[in-house]
Amino acid sequence: MKNRLVLFIPLILFLAMGIFLYKGLFLNPQQxxxxxxxxxxxxxxxxxxxxxxEIITNETLKGQVSLLNVWATWCPSCKYEHPxxxxxxxxxxxxxxxxxYRDERALAVRELAREGDPYTKNIFDHExxxxxxxxxxxxxxxxLVDHNxxxxxRYAGPIDMRVWKETLYPMIQELQAQAKAEGAS
Amino acid sequence: MKAxxxxxxxxxxxxxxxxxxxxxPVDTYEFKNVDNQKRALDLAHSLRCPQCQNQNLIDSNSPxxxxxxxxxxxxxxxxxGDTEIxxxxxxxYGEFVLYKPRMETKTYLLWLGPxxxxxxxxxxxxxxxxxxxxxxxxxQELSVEDQAELDKLLNRDNK
Numbered sequence: 165m166k167n168r169l170v171l172f173i174p175l176i177l178f179l180a181m182g183i184f185l186y187k188g189l190f191l192n193p194q195q196x197x198x199x200x201x202x203x204x205x206x207x208x209x210x211x212x213x214x215x216x217x218e219i220i221t222n223e224t225l226k227g228q229v230s231l232l233n234v235w236a237t238w239c240p241s242c243k244y245e246h247p248x249x250x251x252x253x254x255x256x257x258x259x260x261x262x263x264x265y266r267d268e269r270a271l272a273v274r275e276l277a278r279e280g281d282p283y284t285k286n287i288f289d290h291e292x293x294x295x296x297x298x299x300x301x302x303x304x305x306x307x308l309v310d311h312n313x314x315x316x317x318r319y320a321g322p323i324d325m326r327v328w329k330e331t332l333y334p335m336i337q338e339l340q341a342q343a344k345a346e347g348a349s
Numbered sequence: 350m351k352a353x354x355x356x357x358x359x360x361x362x363x364x365x366x367x368x369x370x371x372x373x374p375v376d377t378y379e380f381k382n383v384d385n386q387k388r389a390l391d392l393a394h395s396l397r398c399p400q401c402q403n404q405n406l407i408d409s410n411s412p413x414x415x416x417x418x419x420x421x422x423x424x425x426x427x428x429x430g431d432t433e434i435x436x437x438x439x440x441x442y443g444e445f446v447l448y449k450p451r452m453e454t455k456t457y458l459l460w461l462g463p464x465x466x467x468x469x470x471x472x473x474x475x476x477x478x479x480x481x482x483x484x485x486x487x488x489q490e491l492s493v494e495d496q497a498e499l500d501k502l503l504n505r506d507n508k
Binding site: 174197198199200292296299300302 | 399400412413417420439441442444445473
């Protein structure tokens with residue numbers, strides 16, 4: 165009788181593999197884990213989009229929980245995302261910093277003037293160097309940064325109501341509570 | 350003579366065609382030397398484009414792949430080692446960019462799984478064959494009753 169049970173081992177192995185592979189079917193290959201979660205924002209020194217004389221650095225972003233949003237005028241999904249960012253900006257929950265990624269300055273400024281500007285500040289990453297250091301592989305991408313300037317979460321793709329409510333906002337509340345506990349503004 | 354010329358022509362043609370077949374988009378980048386070029390191209394071939402996912406950095410035309418390709422070329426020309434360049438890539442884009450995953454705790458299953466499965470299969474096969482043999486040897490001896498039964502059945506058919 166014992167020997168009969170041994171015969172079921174291949175079946176059990178097969179089923180286990182089947183379940184494993186079936187689960188894999190529902191993973192989104194576009195959602196790569198960021199290698200930077202838990203690490204500080206890479207050091208950078210870049211011009212402000214609207215004003216080339218103002219320099220923004222990674223130090224600028226420290227002190228409060230913020231959202232970094234990589235966008236460009238050539239990116240259709242960014243246009244889709246834009247109205248929702250406007251809504252978020254009006255609610256004034258946290259500063260949203262824009263990284264204008266491999267874009268033309270004049271085009272980007274014009275776009276914001278026409279469609280509205282949800283960004284606290286816009287970093288002009290013309291060469292895409294900051295994007296490269298952030299591991300950006302498309303746009304839009306958004307990074308949740310805590311008050312110490314540590315990247316806590318990366319979301320690739322446009323932010324919409326579902327992503328905001330289910331993923332981002334709960335994390336932001338948690339991070340802001342942490343920031344408060346540690347005495348940051 | 351004509352055949353000879355034809356043969357040489359065909360050979361030359363095939364050599365040039367091999368040349369074009371392995372040609373890669375080196376963009377407009379000028380390497381310091383041929384060794385650097387070879388090493389950089391090999392490296393870029395072994396790294397996956399994070400955006401297109403099914404192509405390596407050389408095959409892909411996406412802007413990200415172009416950037417990363419150039420980055421690899423420049424790092425090679427700057428005298429950086431392979432491990433340093435791979436570290437640069439994985440610290441930004443994660444293990445994903447490696448076509449050949451590194452051997453570490455979370456990839457043991459990936460590396461050793463097939464070997465374990467093969468050994469397991471061989472073991473089962475071995476046990477199975479051995480059992481077959483043993484039971485086969487036993488079956489050759491029939492008990493007296495069985496032999497009588499068999500004889501009876503055979504006789505019935507013969508009638």
